[in-house]
Amino acid sequence: MNLxxxxxxxxxxxxxxxxxxxLVPTMGYLHPxxxxxxxxxxxxxxxxxxxxxxxxxxxxxxxxxxxxxxxxERDIKLLSSxxxxxxxxxxxxxxxxxxxxxPPGYQxxxxxxxxxxxxxxxxxxxHFKGVTTIVSKLFNATQxxxxxxxxxxxxxxxVIRRMTLDLNFPIEIVVCPTVREADGxxxxxxxxxxxxxxxxxxxxxxxxxxxxxxxxxxxxxxxDALRNKMKEVxxxxxxxxxxxxxxxxxxxxxxxxxxxxxTLLSMAVFIxxxxxxxxxVLE
Numbered sequence: 001m002n003l004x005x006x007x008x009x010x011x012x013x014x015x016x017x018x019x020x021x022x023l024v025p026t027m028g029y030l031h032p033x034x035x036x037x038x039x040x041x042x043x044x045x046x047x048x049x050x051x052x053x054x055x056x057x058x059x060x061x062x063x064x065x066x067x068x069x070x071x072x073e074r075d076i077k078l079l080s081s082x083x084x085x086x087x088x089x090x091x092x093x094x095x096x097x098x099x100x101x102x103p104p105g106y107q108x109x110x111x112x113x114x115x116x117x118x119x120x121x122x123x124x125x126x127h128f129k130g131v132t133t134i135v136s137k138l139f140n141a142t143q144x145x146x147x148x149x150x151x152x153x154x155x156x157x158x159v160i161r162r163m164t165l166d167l168n169f170p171i172e173i174v175v176c177p178t179v180r181e182a183d184g185x186x187x188x189x190x191x192x193x194x195x196x197x198x199x200x201x202x203x204x205x206x207x208x209x210x211x212x213x214x215x216x217x218x219x220x221x222x223x224d225a226l227r228n229k230m231k232e233v234x235x236x237x238x239x240x241x242x243x244x245x246x247x248x249x250x251x252x253x254x255x256x257x258x259x260x261x262x263t264l265l266s267m268a269v270f271i272x273x274x275x276x277x278x279x280x281v282l283e
Contacts, residue, residue, distance in 0.1 A: 010092075019046030021045055021047045021143065022147070023142050024038050028053075033186075036150075037176055052093060052094070055134040057133060068189070115159050115253055178279075184206030209230065210280075211229050211233050243268040243275070
């Protein structure tokens with residue numbers, strides 16, 4: 001494994017790589033969900049680049065940038081412990097500084113329009129402007145053939161797919177399943193903020209999605225019925241404060257009246273002071 005920080009060292013290393021390169025963008029404080037993306041990239045590519053960068057431009061004024069967990073030494077140990085296929089020749093970790101990614105006087109942004117307006121975009125103004133800008137910069141710096149993202153951040157995936165298509169990036173976006181704890185809670189770096197009581201309460205997100213999915217599998221196609229079921233289950237948990245629930249078209253993210261195709265059930269919920277998101281895809 002190689003750890004590089006400067007852009008010049010990354011570019012020099014990238015030029016030496018022959019074969020297919022996979023990129024796994026992360027903000028660090030890695031968990032098994034991240035590691036599953038790295039493992040998938042190693043299965044499909046000759047080399048894997050893992051970026052670790054807490055991107056300040058995707059955090060709002062009242063969000064947790066200063067408190068966001070960081071532990072590079074821990075992340076390196078986790079990545080070093082991975083048993084990767086012998087076909088994966090190089091594992092490179094790029095840990096740039098904010099000054100590298102946003103040099104003095106920075107004023108260039110990448111924005112996707114309609115897809116960033118609902119859901120997370122409505123709750124976190126400016127969030128996706130930061131996401132699409134940093135991902136496009138990571139794409140330019142690493143020149144990958146494939147980039148790997150988790151389904152847990154479903155709207156982010158949709159936005160990045162759109163950006164990749166619109167800007168003609170020659171990159172395949174690979175979406176990997178959400179990795180969950182034994183009780184269904186989606187793995188997230190923010191789970192560390194939960195105390196013991198809140199951790200138990202947080203399973204309500206998975207339960208609400210599961211009950212809505214059961215309605216769908218029983219034949220229900222009215223989108224309001226599924227949204228109402230999710231709200232009902234969430235409201236049963238005293239520590240949960242629902243920010244939104246959604247039953248939307250998988251690609252356009254437009255809210256549905258009737259389910260006729262691939263659909264995204266999603267939600268954002270505060271458990272105490274910790275904001276969690278989760279989703280299910282109905283095929």
